[in-house]
Amino acid sequence: MSETSAQPLVRVENIHTYYGKSHILHGVSLEVGKAEVVGLLGRNGVGKSTTLKAIAGLVHPSQGEVLFEGRAITQLAAHRLARLGIGYVPEDRRIFRLLSVIENLRTGLDRHGVTKVRKKELLDKVYEYFPVLAERRNQAGGTLSGGEQQMLAIARSMMLEPKIILLDEPTEGLMPRMISQIREIIGVLEQEEVAVLLVEQNVPLTLEAARRIYILEKGMVRHHAPASELRADATAIHQYMGV
């Protein structure tokens, strides 16, 4: 416990959340290590998105703790968490539709303590990974295609120089070609030592991209295994996801 090398980047301890009277998370616990890609699977409505929102500070758990680098962050405002290095890419992308591509990126880039040189480096890097964003930098976010918006949403969160990105169903509604591109992007993030907590309906993609998998059912973690194990034996997947 005392050695810092073993300390996970994010540790979620037994969190409970409610939307009004409905109890969404019934004590979810999970961990994501530094630079680790972790998958979160489960049927619709089991609380996967809510778990991500709780880590991003957009939903405040009524019980339990979220720890980031060993520090309790459960009660911090979402904008502080973003500055600490938690990037959030929501399910519906939520691009600022009337802001241009570059302005969307600036929402994460214009922070205290980021020098001009560093800003340029960060922009150049995402433009290299996503050339289409460079082409459309002055176009309004709302005019991009679904796939381009997904890229912009990920690029935007990369502007925060995050230690972890919470990716909520990045492949939803995308064409197969775009899906393989998302897979590549997750690889790039891993290479850059950014941890990823990936929520997906696309099981093969998740098993391929992630190192470990948590399976959620009815607001609780029902199964936890290395991805390699689930690739070899998909019983748990069949059991909890019905696929």
Added chain:
Amino acid sequence: MEIAFDQLLIQTINGIVTGMILALVASGLTLIFGIMDVVNFAHGELFMLGAYAGVVVLAATGDFWIALVAASLLIALLGAVIYLTTLRPLLGRDPLTTILATFGVSLVLQNYALWQFGPVARKIQEPFTGHFTLFYLDYPWYRLVIALLSAAIIGTLWLFLKISTFGVWIRATTQDRVMAQAMGIPVPWVLTVVFAIGAAMAGASGVLFGPLVGVNHAMGLDWILKAFIVVVIGGMGNLAGSIAASIFISLLEAYASLWVSPAQAIIVSFVVLILTLLFRPTGLFVPTPK
């Protein structure tokens, strides 16, 4: 009745001058509505208190421009205090609660002004009293200066929103408050500052307009009513629309008063308001959303 060309030109200038002041009042209102869906019924009282602050600072310093800046800053501060104490606790609730709350604040401020300054109208001396000849009229330079200053303030606001980091934050927060937070934008701070900016613009227009009318505790009422009309006609929350609507309405009223008395000319604004609500409820100056 035949209308002479010179009368038409004079009314055009009058319309534009009034329109620019109205635009200054309305842009604060529409900025606040756009970002936090708060219909600020106390906006007219911020305008009125701005004028009174101008009176007080002018009496102390003797300098109109110092009074203008000081009154704007003071009203900005007051706006921030009103926001933090009254509106922030109500965010996310039924919009009706913020309407009632700001209406309550407006009554408090109006009666405060009556208690503090009494019922007799005060006068703000304009910074210069020169005139130029416009056909058969001596037209005061000051009126043109107000129009230009209003345009300059609105132009600065526009540039600030368009270019600065804080402007990007404001626009991002207007579009998606939750996502703005997730991107590290300090949304509570942004909302407070926007309310303060809107209040400052109301305060500034109070001082600028003070010399043209008497300063009294009820002077906000006329303006706020018209500001609401142009904000609705321009499309709620649409800055450019509000500005266009301010000039449009003021011109219409100015032309109408060639035929009828100025008091009756106001009817034109209401007719336009009703027609807008009937046929283009999203505003005259925005494309109807699909």
